[in-house]
Amino acid sequence: MSAQSLASRPGTATRPIGPTVGMVGGGQLARMTHQAAIALGVELAVLTEDPLAPAVGAGARCVQGAATELDSLMALAAGSDVVTFDHERVPTAHLTALQQAGVRVVPDPAAKLLAQDKLHARRTFAALGLPVPDFELARTVAEVTAFATVHGWPLIAKAPRGGYDGRGVFTVADAEEARAVLADHPGGVLVEPRLDITCELAVLVARSTTGETAVYPVVETIQEDAMCREIIAPARVDEDLAAAARELALVLVEGVDATGLVAVELFVTADGLMVNEVALRPHNSGHYTIEGCATSQFEQHLRAVLGWPLGPTTLCAPAVVTVNVVGPDDGSDPARRLGFALGVPGAHVHLYGKTAVPGRKLGHVTVCGRDHDSARSAARGAVELLTGERS
């Protein structure tokens, strides 16, 4: 379907508007996608069980229902020109059913599965010849131990499905701990060596339904308690490594026929780059693009899923740093301290409208600056004012 036919879809409004994008999930990614949609005259409809979800609070149209129920997905699709995602928790069979009913699903369910099943992803990337850590599916303690015999203890065990922000990832020191993890994962776990990681990188790639691609600058992601805390753009790595990371990400995205926005997370090790995992949607590692790049990841995702031309991905400043706002331990709400944080010159504060819970991502702050240190210091300073905690 062309941009023109999308825009002229009849009967959806009493006033001429652009196309409607249906997004499964109504969290902060959908919220920021809605912000971007406003400028383009695109309507965003979100499927969520929560009528107070971040995207709904921002004004996206709410289709209330569960992403795990086909009827709800069909209801979203009925009012949308294309269906896309702000999370991974959607059954592949339902997505295939949507497609069979004539719904445009972007990315394709087969590609989306790479973000849903870590084992499938590793196997697919390895088959494409992309560098991945050694891995096995281990269903028994004996299989875990056999892997450890080759690669050493401790090792990392991951639930193939359902994990995010460190959930479903375990450091396993010995057979006893392996037994405990397997008890909770009867289908087996993905085991891999505990790598000696120099740093973690992320590369955003947008791929339109037309096949056009746009690759963003390579960024560093700083993790803490297995949750992304900071994004540093551009990554402080040498140019050859950055170029290799971009190339690898592009090869991956085209190799798996992904569409929409894709975040490729990479490890830098003594053995070079390795693919960690991918997300086929806007991603925390791309929040810096709102102020930091010529085209934000959210607008780019909309362009990509609607088959519109992609925008330039150039950085707007020599250094851009994003620091996440995570709910402080005392349970207080950073929104109540916003007035203080706005006093930090150049701090772009984004709050997600979520209830404050310790450890929960509630927002982020981006600072564009002349160098990494000053931008990082300002962004951290603003986050400290929001949370009342020293970073």
Place this chain on the structure above:
Amino acid sequence: MSAQSLASRPGTATRPIGPTVGMVGGGQLARMTHQAAIALGVELAVLTEDPLAPAVGAGARCVQGAATELDSLMALAAGSDVVTFDHERVPTAHLTALQQAGVRVVPDPAAKLLAQDKLHARRTFAALGLPVPDFELARTVAEVTAFATVHGWPLIAKAPRGGYDGRGVFTVADAEEARAVLADHPGGVLVEPRLDITCELAVLVARSTTGETAVYPVVETIQEDAMCREIIAPARVDEDLAAAARELALVLVEGVDATGLVAVELFVTADGLMVNEVALRPHNSGHYTIEGCATSQFEQHLRAVLGWPLGPTTLCAPAVVTVNVVGPDDGSDPARRLGFALGVPGAHVHLYGKTAVPGRKLGHVTVCGRDHDSARSAARGAVELLTGERS
């Protein structure tokens, strides 16, 4: 009221959120204010008679009613921490009544009147010692003719109230034409010489309820058929003139005790700078700030009316140009050509969700670039693709 007490106002939501800003009017200025409000976790409620107004389409909370009715204004105020504006068409008496009922109105009705009554504005600016064109209130043909005897024909006659985008402004060549204009304006018209204008400038000034001020770069506004068509930042004038324009705007804003965002429109003539008129709200001449400045005018207005610290106003690029998208003569909808315009690298397209009508402002395109010519050429190119018309 402090930012903290605003943020903790009880009983307005089942989930902790920030303050609510009530905006009179639901047009494109309110729409873009809503976009900015999302990031800050601020709720925007808009008073509009049109449930499909641009801001409502973007997700702002709609209070349906007329800005000319006190009951409607009271309904807006009842759910808001502060009341502000996206247009001028509000009776001063109603605003005073709101204040007497304890509602915070920003800007103050007395200051707002400067944007509502051109004669009052001229008199106030003249009394402050600011440079303004010669002017008189002329109620009769004899008074118009007397003014022309001193200043020459043709002269400019303006309806003191209600005009915008060239409406209510008349070029009067002789006594006969004066008679015709006066017939439609029994209260009299503001007459002024037809000035020999080198260019028109605009300076945005934000002034917080705390008294803090922030002045934006001076921009050139290019008018066509008395409607602003292009904004060129920074203005192509020498540094002394730009500094004088900024100083003049700041003196004006502080002199009239304006709060919120103020757009000061200036003429450059052989006799130097002259104040043309002011708007006490976000303004077309500030749309370039969304991508072009460290803080957009819409976020800045929210900060100012909520008493939060103001953000930096620095330009993000050597040149930023905004070109308005005006409904083409053939009545076609530029939204249907969006896919083409997005192919212009770096074109930031903003569509307002309005029904396409010839001559109506339907959106704008901003391009940040290395120099004025390339940015202007790209922005114009994108607008031509949207409208199907050569500029």
